[in-house]
Amino acid sequence: PHLLFNTINNIDTLILRSPVVASNYLNKLSDILRFVLYETKGDSIPLSQEISYIEKYIDLQKIRTSNEEYVSFEVSGDAEGKSIAPMVFIPFIENAFKHTNNKKLEHAISIRIVIRSKSVDLHCENKYDSKLIKSTDNGGGLGNDLVQKRLDLIYKGRHSLEVTNQEDLYTVNLTIPSE
Numbered sequence: 001p002h003l004l005f006n007t008i009n010n011i012d013t014l015i016l017r018s019p020v021v022a023s024n025y026l027n028k029l030s031d032i033l034r035f036v037l038y039e040t041k042g043d044s045i046p047l048s049q050e051i052s053y054i055e056k057y058i059d060l061q062k063i064r065t066s067n068e069e070y071v072s073f074e075v076s077g078d079a080e081g082k083s084i085a086p087m088v089f090i091p092f093i094e095n096a097f098k099h100t101n102n103k104k105l106e107h108a109i110s111i112r113i114v115i116r117s118k119s120v121d122l123h124c125e126n127k128y129d130s131k132l133i134k135s136t137d138n139g140g141g142l143g144n145d146l147v148q149k150r151l152d153l154i155y156k157g158r159h160s161l162e163v164t165n166q167e168d169l170y171t172v173n174l175t176i177p178s179e
Contacts, residue, residue, distance in 0.1 A: 003060070003094075004029075010063040025063060028056045040086035043154075044179060047079040047120065050086065051113065054093060058111070065103035072107045077115025082178040085154045089113070089122045091147045092172045096126035099170060120178045125171040151176070 007029050014022035035053050039045055058073055096109045105127055114121040144163065151159050151174075160175040 003057075004033075007060050007063070010060075014063070025060060028059055032056050032060070036087075043085065044083040045086045047082040047084050047115065047178060050084060050089065051075055051079060053087075054089060054111075054113075057090065057093065061097045067104055067106070069106040070103055070108050072110045072112075074111070075113045075115070077113075077120075079115055082115065082120070084120060084176060084178055088151070088154070088176060089124075089174070091143060092122065092124045092174065095143065096124050096170070099128050100126045101129045101132050102127070115178070118177060119175050122172065122174040122176075124174075125169055128168055128170060130168050 007025070011022050011025050011029070014025065032053065035049070039049060055073070058071055062071060093111060096111070100108045102108060107127075109126045110124070112121075112123040114123070148161065151161060155176050158177050160173070162171075162173040164171045
């Protein structure tokens with residue numbers, strides 16, 4: 001809901017300034033909604049579809065800043081013929097955007113997907129100012145627990161998840177098998 005609300009508001013402000021750009025973002029939002037509603041019902045999806053979804057999500061998040069270097073996204077390896085469980089990576093990427101405080105920093109968020117012959121690695125890190133984090137926030141959150149439980153259900157004993165939070169840098173390294 002937050003993505004939808006924020007994106008619609010951001011596109012609304014673009015309409016008067018640049019209708020063509022606003023239309024482009026609206027089409028990306030439509031693609032994302034279509035993907036979430038119709039393409040994620042099965043146990044697995046083509047890795048290329050997951051990557052396309054992530055690219056569109058990142059593009060929509062970039063509306064909120066004029067800093068072209070805010071997000072670094074890189075994919076290496078060949079996704080052809082590989083599949084993974086749908087929406088496994090996105091909770092970590094959403095959290096990176098949610099918890100990064102300074103949209104003026106270069107590479108405040110860095111996302112890298114490495115496709116190997118039998119596995120896929122996600123490396124996602126985001127910079128944040130720990131002084132701005134609420135004192136009631138323990139840094140763990142329910143979201144991480146739910147993602148871990150989902151990974152355990154889908155990839156029991158076949159995945160690796162390492163989360164570190166130090167020196168104003170939150171890092172996630174996830175390796176899952178690809179089919």
